[in-house]
Amino acid sequence: MNVLVYLVPAALGLGLVGLVAFLWSLKSGQYEDLDGAALRILRDDDLKDEGTRS
């Protein structure tokens, strides 16, 4: 049963990482505009913009 010593913390740790990632994405407003995000990902004109701006 020694395997539990690292398996249980690993399982919990992974779960916590998921939870923190979700809370971070919620806080950073990634769920504010779901329809817009679906459309924005198809845009490629911002690539060119970045090139000229930087």
Added chain:
Amino acid sequence: MTQTLDLSALARTREDGACEMELAVDGMSCGGCIAKIEGTLNRMPGVVAARVNFTNRRLSVAWTREVVSASDIVTAIERLGYGAHPFVARVAEGEDAAEAKSLLRCLAVAGFAAMNIMLLSVSVWSGNVTDITPETRDFFHWLSALIALPAAAYAGRPFFKSAWSALRVASVNMDVPISLGVILALGMSVVETVNHAEHAYFDSAVMLLFFLLCGRYLDRAMRKKTRAVAGNLAALRADTACKLTDCGCMNEVPASTLHAGDRILVRPGDRVAADGIIEEGASDLDESLVTGETLRREARAGEPVYAGSINFSSVLTVRVTAAGEDTLLDDIERLLDKAVKSKSRIVALADRAARLYAPVVHTTAALTLAGWLIAGASLHDAVITAIAVLIITCPCALALAVPAVQVVTAGRLFRAGVLLNSGDAIERLAEVDTVVFDKTGTLTLPEPRVVDAGAIPADILAGAARLAKSSRHPLALALAREARDAQPVPGATEIQGQGVSAVLDGVEARFGSPAFCGVALPRDIPAGASAIAFRHGTREAVFLVQQSLRADAVAVAKALATRGLRLRILSGDRAEAVEPIANALGITDWRAGMRPADKVASLEALRTQGHRVLMVGDGLNDAPALAAAHVSLSPVTAAELSQAHADAVFMGAALAPVVDAVTASVRARRLMRQNLMLAVIYNAVAVPVAIAGLVTPLIAALAMSGSSMLVTLNALRLRLPARRGSGTMAAAERAEPARLRTT
């Protein structure tokens, strides 16, 4: 005279000194629109940032005050072909968004905890029938406790708070048994863990929270979406006012920024933006939105004008007496307070169930405890069994049964163009047996129409429409709507209060009052209609402009009548104007000349006779009646106050959403009852098992998730197309009346 749109009152100043504003954008339809708007604005000098939110069709923009102004930004967006409307978020909308966000956080925590505890629990369950050592089991239980206790303390807050506030006023809601169940399950599990027992209920408690939070979050998300759309609509309709400054300049400002004491100029065709007193000028006012009366009132200097009325003939200067929130007649406000109070009598189905449910559950648990003690069981065993009863009867299914159906129905109505203000409106809509309509703006279209356009040669109509484009007069606007693509005639001149003249195809053309055009007025003008004339050389025509019925009003009246509903019209207008409409719709029960108080009294009389009334109305004069009715609907064109007091708002020029709302609600109520029945059956099976002391954590977990899934899936049946022809109005018309009455 120069005029500028002054939006500075709506902009906020950020910490870094830049101004910031939210705009509701009209006409966005694809990803290209996002790129176009953001690209154009971000290239504008002085704009710091522009970001479109496509989900709720809003744009948030920040700029530096010195370089550009808010009106430049609005103009730039309008030049791209979109409508941009400055927007002030209402407090309620922000609160809802914050609440939905905090529920999502609770949901995430509960989900994380439920998954990990399940992981441990499944090991214990399988270990219990094989070879788990007591030490490992205790370790797993302690680990579960470590996850469950903080997670429940965090994720359970919405329930604990609501239960506590109910208990403080000595009442019971659904959250009381939920909180009690969760706390007891956790407490008992800790005690069992300390005693090295085989079973702990951490998984049940946390899963219960997870399922319930799902229901709550869905409910909030629905309300958030509705509020966002309603907020945009309010911004789209927001009136501007022409404010006279001390230096004599005119400034176009949003009506919401007016203050008492401001002087505003009301041109013909303008809607009066605020209550006030006429300082200069005399004119005819159309107060149909305020009183329902379609006959125009002559107002002169010193007389009061009310927000929402339309100025018809000449320019008025008005000193504002009340603006913004308090633009209302005092008695309408007072009536409203009373009506809103009377509505709180109605108890929602879920709350009624909770009131019955909580005492029954608590008594059953107490009896189980007493029964086992009398039967000679130890105190420990008796308490464990009693708590198992509490856990298994936790109203998981019951708490999901009603909200799940509400959410699905609201989504369905949303697509049909009906926005719900309150979730329990669905239940009340389903109980309706009488429908009361207001006339002006509800049965009729909010804007007058040319009624004899079909009888006039097309080239005359087109010519008249071109001249009409040069005027802001309401009758001219009605004619301009008939030919949307007509181009205004260059060089057309308007003579205030008389009409427009221009040279059209080399011949003088006049459009305006019959006297101005030299056209004889026809003798048989129907009541409530206004005549406007057109002369082009020797050819002449008279147009009759009238409030016309919504296109599908007759079909809707018929569909409602076939459902067995009584129809009635209560109008503030004159009898001559109401009668033809009532006849056209086949409604025999109509009253005219009703003041707001009369309408409320009439609804009260219906209520005491035992009728459940659906009120459909739009005017300020309807607001008290909307609040007093059992349930109420308002078109989006309604006065803002009326909308606020309606249970639902419907969009578009059609009246069909009224039928859709009723049919969908009847179907929803049937599903709610089914769901409640399912919850009762579940309890009837599970409770004896629990009382007998046979509930293991595995059974509790299975039973709870199983019943939750069942009611949720049952609610989702609403999304399936209606099989019995009760889904849409078209289907309702096709179906035979007898069958409709039974559904």
